[in-house]
Amino acid sequence: MPVSRCNDRCSPGYRKTSNGGYLVCCYNCVPCSEGEVSNLTDKEICRRCSSEEWPDEKKVKCIPKTYDFLSYEKDFIAYVFSVIALFCAVITLFILRSFIYNWDTPIVKANNRTVSFILLVSILLSFLCVFFFLGRPVNITCLLRQTTFGIFFSIGVSSLLAKTITVCIAFKATKPGSIWVKWVSLKVSNYLVFVCSSVQVLICVIWLLVSPPYVEFDHHSYLGKIIIQCNEGSDIWFYSMLGYMGFLAALSFVLAFMVRTLPDSFNEAKYITFSMLVFCSVWIAMIPAYLSTKGKYMVVVEIFAILTSCAGILGCIFFPKLYILLVKPELNSRDTILEKNKM
Structure with a gap:
């Protein structure tokens, strides 16, 4: 029909x-x-x-659908971040070795060498935390990536805060009859690093116990792709970790800016001011970029912020001292420092 x-x-x-x-x-x-x-x-x-x-x-x-994440096989930038992180870690180890070799010299003793050692180790570990962000996310890397970086970086910023307060106490104690004299002999800076970093550890522990991060498969953000990413679990605790780190950085910046005019021979406040200025600028610019991206691009933005802020602190605080240790060793003497202080 x-x-x-x-x-x-x-x-x-x-x-x-x-x-x-x-x-x-x-x-x-x-x-x-x-x-x-x-x-x-x-x-x-x-x-x-x-x-x-x-x-x-x-x-x-x-x-x-194809799986999408910051992969070593598909994304060349993953190799770039790996090389930069390893290069910065090697430089940090070299500076650490130079400081240990010159442990009893005036330039290393200035502003508490123990805190400087803690700061270098925390920067080194922060560089190595980048590798938790690279590759396919799994449960263990999701648990460790934000918490380890938050703890290690908070230890570093707490060390800078301790250095700044050490400068304040040292120069207030030079006045006759000052009540700050008894604080000079105490390990105030060591206690300060321990207390400030312990708060961040407590925040991260509560975060992991209440709502830990986990691997998430996003089927809807991109057509034809499944985004493998880490869900932070609780946004409140995630931003609490970042907020506390920012609070320490802002406090360090304000105090360092206030004491930046003290004699330069003993004072690291100028370098701390510049390092915290770099830190605050990077992370303030990172937040809107982080919130406006998805998937692996969020990871790229955060890795860039981690590497930039850590490199800024390393360069501002330790490169001037490394220059004296390697290029101008004649300046690394007590007599030279005292002469500059008199001038």
Whole structure:
């Protein structure tokens, strides 16, 4: 029996839809919607692909979605970050070795060498934390990436705060009859580093106990891709960790700026001011970029902020001292420092 038809059949990848007329033999063919396929002619409805699949270009069959994360195989920038992190870690180890070799010299003793040692170790560990952000996320890396960086970096910023307060106490104690004299002999800076970093450790422990980070598969942010990322679990504790770190940095910056005019021979406050200025600038610029990106690009933004802020602190605090140790060793003497102080 002949079939009445006033248009061609709908090919695979299309579905039938009414053209608004009275004749049922006349209809329109429209492409299947996003995420749907049709592998037969004149289909009235399209079949939706599963959450793990996506239509091919012709919308005839479902194909598996590709997994997307900051991969060593697909993303060259992962190798760039790895090289930069290792290079900065080697430089930090070299500075650490130079400070240990010159442990009893005046330039190393200035502003508490123990705190300087703690600061160098924390910067080194912060550089190495970058590797938790690279590669395919798994549960253990999601648990460690934010918490380890937050703790190590808070130890570093606490060390800078302790150095600044050490400068304040040392020069207040030079006045005759000052009540600050008894504080000079006490290990105030060591206690300060311990207390300030312990608060961050407490925040991270509560975070891991209440709502720990976990691996998340995002099927909807990008078409045809499954984003493998770390869900931070609790945004409140995540931003509490960042906020406390920012509070320590802001406090260090303010105190260092206030005492920056003290004699330069003993004073690291100028260098601390510059380092905290770099830190605050980087992380203030990072926050809107972090919130406006998704998937691996969020990770790229955070890694860049970590490397930049750590390198800024390392360069501002320790490169001037390293220059004296390696290039101008004649300046690394008590007599030279006292002469500069008199001038």
